[in-house]
Amino acid sequence: MSIPPLAPDENPLPAPPAESARTNFASEDRLSALLDAAVDPIVLIDSAGRILRFSRAAERLFGYGSDEVLGRNVKLLMPQAYAQDHDQYIHRYQQTGTPRIIGIGREVTAQRKDGSTFPIDLSVGEFRSGAEQGFVGILRDISERKRQEQELLRSTAELRLIFDNAPTAMSITDIRGHILDANHACQVLLGYQRDDLLQRRYTDLTVDEDRAALVADFLSLNAVDDSFSREVRFRTPDGGVLYALLYAGVVCDIEQRSLLMIVGLIDRSALFAATREADELRDRLVHAGRLGMLGEMVSGIAHEVNQPLTAIANYANAGRRLLQNGLTDAAELVSILDKIGSQADRAGQVIRSLRSLTRKREQLRERLDCNALIEDVSRLMELDLRANGLRLQLKLSPALPPVHGDAVQIQQVVLNLIRNAAEAMQERRGDEFVRVTSSARARAVVEICVSDSGPGLSAEVEDRLFEPFLTTKAEGMGLGLSICKSIVSAHGGELLYRRGERGGAEFVLRLPTATE
Amino acid sequence: MSPPNALDSARAFVVDDEEAVRESIALLLRSVGIASRCFADARTFMADYHPDDPGCLVLDVRMPRMSGLELQDELNRRGWTLPLIFITGHGDVSMAVEAMQAGAFDFLQKPFKDDDLIRRVQKALEHDRAQRQQRRGLTELQHRYDSLTPREREIAERLVAGESNKVVAIDLGLSERTIELHRAHVMEKMVARGLAQLVQMILQLRGSSRGDR
Numbered sequence A: 001m002s003i004p005p006l007a008p009d010e011n012p013l014p015a016p017p018a019e020s021a022r023t024n025f026a027s028e029d030r031l032s033a034l035l036d037a038a039v040d041p042i043v044l045i046d047s048a049g050r051i052l053r054f055s056r057a058a059e060r061l062f063g064y065g066s067d068e069v070l071g072r073n074v075k076l077l078m079p080q081a082y083a084q085d086h087d088q089y090i091h092r093y094q095q096t097g098t099p100r101i102i103g104i105g106r107e108v109t110a111q112r113k114d115g116s117t118f119p120i121d122l123s124v125g126e127f128r129s130g131a132e133q134g135f136v137g138i139l140r141d142i143s144e145r146k147r148q149e150q151e152l153l154r155s156t157a158e159l160r161l162i163f164d165n166a167p168t169a170m171s172i173t174d175i176r177g178h179i180l181d182a183n184h185a186c187q188v189l190l191g192y193q194r195d196d197l198l199q200r201r202y203t204d205l206t207v208d209e210d211r212a213a214l215v216a217d218f219l220s221l222n223a224v225d226d227s228f229s230r231e232v233r234f235r236t237p238d239g240g241v242l243y244a245l246l247y248a249g250v251v252c253d254i255e256q257r258s259l260l261m262i263v264g265l266i267d268r269s270a271l272f273a274a275t276r277e278a279d280e281l282r283d284r285l286v287h288a289g290r291l292g293m294l295g296e297m298v299s300g301i302a303h304e305v306n307q308p309l310t311a312i313a314n315y316a317n318a319g320r321r322l323l324q325n326g327l328t329d330a331a332e333l334v335s336i337l338d339k340i341g342s343q344a345d346r347a348g349q350v351i352r353s354l355r356s357l358t359r360k361r362e363q364l365r366e367r368l369d370c371n372a373l374i375e376d377v378s379r380l381m382e383l384d385l386r387a388n389g390l391r392l393q394l395k396l397s398p399a400l401p402p403v404h405g406d407a408v409q410i411q412q413v414v415l416n417l418i419r420n421a422a423e424a425m426q427e428r429r430g431d432e433f434v435r436v437t438s439s440a441r442a443r444a445v446v447e448i449c450v451s452d453s454g455p456g457l458s459a460e461v462e463d464r465l466f467e468p469f470l471t472t473k474a475e476g477m478g479l480g481l482s483i484c485k486s487i488v489s490a491h492g493g494e495l496l497y498r499r500g501e502r503g504g505a506e507f508v509l510r511l512p513t514a515t516e
Numbered sequence B: 001m002s003p004p005n006a007l008d009s010a011r012a013f014v015v016d017d018e019e020a021v022r023e024s025i026a027l028l029l030r031s032v033g034i035a036s037r038c039f040a041d042a043r044t045f046m047a048d049y050h051p052d053d054p055g056c057l058v059l060d061v062r063m064p065r066m067s068g069l070e071l072q073d074e075l076n077r078r079g080w081t082l083p084l085i086f087i088t089g090h091g092d093v094s095m096a097v098e099a100m101q102a103g104a105f106d107f108l109q110k111p112f113k114d115d116d117l118i119r120r121v122q123k124a125l126e127h128d129r130a131q132r133q134q135r136r137g138l139t140e141l142q143h144r145y146d147s148l149t150p151r152e153r154e155i156a157e158r159l160v161a162g163e164s165n166k167v168v169a170i171d172l173g174l175s176e177r178t179i180e181l182h183r184a185h186v187m188e189k190m191v192a193r194g195l196a197q198l199v200q201m202i203l204q205l206r207g208s209s210r211g212d213r
Helices: A018-024 A028-037 A056-062 A080-096 A143-165 A184-190 A208-219 A269-324 A330-359 A370-387 A407-424 A459-463 A480-490 B019-030 B042-048 B068-078 B093-101 B114-146 B150-160 B165-172 B176-190 B195-212
Strands: A042-046 A051-054 A106-111 A117-129 A132-141 A169-174 A179-182 A227-235 A241-252 A259-267 A366-368 A391-396 A403-405 A433-441 A445-452 A494-499 A505-512 B011-015 B036-039 B055-060 B084-088 B106-109
Touching: A028 A056, A042 A056, A056 A132, A117 A143, A169 A184, A179 A184, A184 A241, A184 A259, A208 A227, A208 A241, A241 A269, A269 A330, A269 B019, A269 B114, A330 B019, A366 A370, A366 A407, A370 A391, A370 A407, A370 A433, A370 A445, A403 A407, A403 A505, A407 A433, A407 A445, A407 A480, A407 A505, A480 A494, A480 A505, B011 B019, B011 B042, B011 B114, B019 B036, B019 B114, B036 B042, B042 B068, B055 B068, B055 B114, B068 B084, B068 B093, B084 B093, B084 B114, B093 B106, B106 B114, B114 B176, B114 B195, B150 B165, B150 B176, B150 B195, B165 B176, B176 B195
Parallel strands: A391 A433, B011 B036, B011 B055, B055 B084, B084 B106
Antiparallel strands: A042 A051, A042 A132, A106 A117, A117 A132, A169 A179, A169 A259, A227 A241, A241 A259, A366 A403, A433 A445, A445 A505, A494 A505
């Protein structure tokens, strides 16, 4: 912008000397007094652009004395870039008579005597006084206003920047929920471009099941400070579902005229993932419970087996003593022997029912990834072991062919072996561990090894390891390993013991790989 | 092994909900001449038993309705001092400890060796017999003591306290001769052979009455 055509005229007079221009005014003194009293600087120019009057306020503003400017072209007061066009402006007005600034006013840039520039608000009027014709310019320094405007623009831009780049998904909607603006995070979260979101409603974006509730929520908002939040599932453009917490609050717009809503979204996917994980964990625990049942069953049947065993021992001993002391006869002995027999049957019954429990599932055969089974079991056992200061090391061969079998049963075996190993290390010497390895062996065999850094087994125990009712544990029944062995045999595999390289126990479980 | 004694009516009371177990225990005890009676549960036993019946109790800790421990509590509450042998199953050690603390005579873990059971039952029966004998002796003493006249009782107490005939005579304003007469009656009624035995008897009575309190 430049100082606009100040003084267009059809036939510009030769520039009158400043002195004569001044004397042409009838009430010279009164005009001077008026100009000098005006708060806003005032500049009068003739139709050729020459300065006729320069008010006190103008002197203060531009740093020129009147003497320095009178008679000179008003371009003096403009920066070079604008000054060069100024003559044209005047000329055009004189040609066309179409005002560009006169009676309108405009923001332009002015230049002080020291060369510095500043914004002014300029209003221009035209005057004719007899032969005198020219333009009057009233100026207002708007540096301060401009600065404030800049400041406002800057802070608005800053707010915009914050809004757009906030990590939280935020949006503004009208009171009926139409999206007026949505920040970048919001676009990313919902998966839409900004333009696709504008004028749509959140209620249009939800999954069908969640819509009604959200519509009701929005309808409930009608005054400033009303708010709500709700867990909502949104349908994303890629066909997925977004779990989010939507919160909305009513605010007044800047002009205090209409109500707007600030709507924020919080991504709940992580929470839902965690919930899902918790569900899975619960499933795993249920699974663990099923695996642990073997141990419980074993101690549960302890009582059942104990009763007939006690009775058998008593009957046998009583029979012997009665006989020795001559207190019985053949008939009574026979009845005692019958009772021993029936008690033995009862004990056998308990064992048979236990066996049938493990046999019942033999029909279940599927292709199994042993590594997955081991990882499953290790997840179950890990906390337990860690609580006892033991490490569980897994060294699983990545290229493991599948085996054919019952996942739960194989896991029961592995779990039992790990538990045995952990219990063998109750008396800790330092850095104790249980190690589980898997590897593919020749002749289509997968081998799972469970070894520990415990004391190993005595030769005596080693010989009878898989016999039922052999136990080294105070609370044990001695059935765990014999059941494990029968499970493995039923899978066509074998369960072996060997002394580990470092003296600990090492159990080797070999299973044939699955054939198509 | 103590020989069967026809005069001794002591028996082992076997309480176990498992028929084969209680029956076989009874048979085992019979083989060494110990009589027994079997009960399928604690309540039946309580309904049948009289505290004068000598013997011991062989008791399963874990039984339906009334457990062995509850039966023990009930016996303690009634002041019936029948020796208790608990039989515990797999993993009931904590219960056994509890039972011992509540005054059980002994406990056995199932399955047990026949010798262990027999030895414990015999010990328990002996314990019961000794206990009853002691109680019977005390009762007899108490009867004798009760037969003393008030005057005789006073003189007996003073003699036990170490006072001479002379001192007692002066204190009671009686003649020494009269005291000697009373003293002779006391010794006769209490069946004491000398002062030393009388002192022992009186102290025994005091001890038991203190225990009752």
